[in-house]
Amino acid sequence: MAKNRVDAEWLAILKNFADQYWDKELDEAHELFTAVYPSNDDKDYIKKTTFLDNAKRNKLMMLKALAQSKSGAIHPTGSNTMEEKTEAAKLLELAQKRIASD
Numbered sequence: 001m002a003k004n005r006v007d008a009e010w011l012a013i014l015k016n017f018a019d020q021y022w023d024k025e026l027d028e029a030h031e032l033f034t035a036v037y038p039s040n041d042d043k044d045y046i047k048k049t050t051f052l053d054n055a056k057r058n059k060l061m062m063l064k065a066l067a068q069s070k071s072g073a074i075h076p077t078g079s080n081t082m083e084e085k086t087e088a089a090k091l092l093e094l095a096q097k098r099i100a101s102d
Helices: 005-034 044-070 082-101
Strands: none
Touching: 005 044
């Protein structure tokens, strides 16, 4: 049995929720990203473009959380295996090398 049964059950609930809403949220993201910005002479140009950009950013964050839940790529705190931790450390090191070389 897992260390924290409640966390495991919560993750199952999140996965079920993500499975149900993924397609709807993805369709809404497509609509946001195809939305036309207001014309430059619109008196509320800044407000409307800021609202649209914030909506896009928030939708992407929501999709990321849903994708993690849907894929099961999240674990209760402290339950990552040593192999997962080692692989994550390798990927981080590669990313840091790429960033440093630019």
